Amino acid sequence: VFDGWDLVSETSPSTPTFQIVAVAGRRFALDSAAVVSAIDPVAPTHVPGTPAWVRGVIMWEGQVVPVLGTAERLGLGAVAARQLLELKVGGEPFFLEIEALGDEVSALDFERSDQRMIIGFVQVAGESVPILDLNLLTDISDEAAG
């Protein structure tokens, strides 16, 4: 069933664990290895010429870090953020707007998915929670206007 190790995390050496987050009233799972911390929302500075779901940038620990509107990115409409989740994707920091931070779960296997932005589904307490494709989610370049 499981053949997507490399999609989950290049470095994850043991059982994959997922961070559950709430976005626009739904639950999503993220590769725990990419999660750094969660902070209170900070008003980002908008960058002209970026897609609407790129909220802007904030200065964080001496670096300029993009803040992404997760709900809008997933086509769930614009929702005000309650928290910002700091991620490291491909070595680069990002903040995702989330509503709430949930549990961390381990899962030995999960179903694959062909849906855009979704790697697959992990079973949490009998519910199928979609696992977000962080590489795609944070890819601004393909839709950015020069």
Next chain:
Amino acid sequence: VGTVDRARLAGEAEELVDALGQRLLALEGSGASREIINECFRGVHTIKGLAVAIGNMAVAEVAHRVESLLESCAGEPEIPAPVLDLVHEAAELFARELAGFDGKRRRAATEVIEDLCARLDAATRPADEGAEASKRHLLAGVDPDLLGVLAKRERQHLAEAMSAGTPVVRVLMAWSPQAMRAGVARVKSALGKLGEMIAFVPGPDLPGDDLRLDAVLATGADPTAVTAATTASGARVVAVESIIAGAGRDVDLVRSSSRTVRVDIRKIDALLGAVGELSVLAAGLGTVETGLRHGGAVKAADHLAAELAQLSEYIVELQHGLIGFRMVALRPMMSRLGRVARRIAQSSEKRVRLEVSGAQTEVDKVIVDELSEPLLHLVRNAIDHGIEPAAERQRAGKPAEGTVRIGARQDGSQLVVEVSDDGRGVDVARVRELAVETNLVSAVRAATLDDREVMELLFQRGFSTCSEVNLVSGRGVGLDAVRASIGRLGGVIGISSEHGAGVTFDIRVPITLAMVHGILVRVGDRTFAMPVSGVVESAPVTADELSGAGPRFEIEFRKGRLPAYRIADLLGFEASPGSMIAVVTGVGSGRLGLLVDEIAGAQDIVVKPMPTALSKISYVAGAAELGGRQTVLVLDVPALIAAARDRRDAGV
């Protein structure tokens, strides 16, 4: 020798080599002044000592021979040019081997050292024994790495070709392993038809599986013909290069390779003073704590406010002091530039004098390093394309010797560098024609451009006024690359020229990148920062002074008209126009106005680069924190100017 020592010695070596370079240039100007020869001798002697200290015996050997050579020249009325060339070559070897040594860099091949030693020995002998030496002098300018791999017979062959005045090129070829087997013989016969094959030599490795084998060819043929013949024989041509040393590596020679700076002890003392004050302040904060504990909250708060104000003052002082550590004089870079310029002039067989002023100006080391490449390019352009051959100059009533000037000065928080020559200047009419021929602009559009705008086309990608392929320059890097390098430093470059009288490039870059002085501009409800280095001045614009329907407007500025754009239009966001201020940016021909609502202030900002995911967003050079957690985008003024120009060229 420890790592720290190595870094320190490398810095010292670089200074020694620079000083030697300056004395050699003086020697050239003054004839064989005993005094200067002695200074050179002492310089080389110190370098020898340093080489021994770090265990580079090969360099010590070379230095020893240079000493002997200089000694044998003392008392001569004039030092012959080939001898000077040899000493210059040795100085460059010292620079590469000592200044650049960080343990990683590959040392020169033993044969290169041996060859240089042999040539130094030959030149040191009395003149009547120097028949062989004169042949060696012919090879003095040849890339030492190449000489190192040539067999003695091939070297002789090369010297003969060069004494006959035939240009010699190295054809850099890449081969697939299958093609190479039969291909080499085919290339040999194909190139043999174009000139005289001197040797096949191994080339530096390429990424991938391709094999490298280069041909050394004496030929008067056009490089395109050489490329065609080689390609037809099954090899991929990487480049056709002159074998004159450093034709493609001048930049390495001009750019400083050391990552260390030497700091004046007084600068350190000043900082230590500030740190001392900080400790006093820390003690003062202790009394605030005591005050709070004993209930005097309001009084303690006042006390705290005063101490905090002091604290920020000291932090600024420390920050400025540390930035001061990064400041170095332009002189070493300028003197290296002089060395390379001299060699370019030699190989172009023109008479050129390089005049440098303002070399004492202090600039951030990073800026100096990054500036070396564009400056070298401008100087090379001036010598190759600007300065005319002596005969042509005399016909035009100019002195036979051309002059290239580099003048530097500080202007507030900016460094201003002017590179000018008294050569043939820019033929605006010809540039206009070429721009149309190369489809840079339409014929209709070209006719509407004024001279200033036509000159601006010189900075466009793909523009070259020189159709002949020149071995020294004209190899791909044009003025567009120069402007891009300057732009990366947050600076601007403009050009002015009088046909027949020369060209002047005007460069403005910030003195330091660690902190830039920015002005804050408001557009709608957004605030942006712009480095002051990109700003000429700002002035309110009334409705009467503005014409045009947009996005391109024109404003009246200093009795002329200036194109102007709303920043909101260039960046592509909505903002209802309020009152208008024009921020005038760019230099010379590239000058234009950017329309904003308000100037919201000015302050020193530390510009942080944009995240990789957003690096494709042009117009934004980075972001900066203003305090109070407010983050602003820092506009990339050169990119905005380029965007405005593109819109105009597209006829928008």
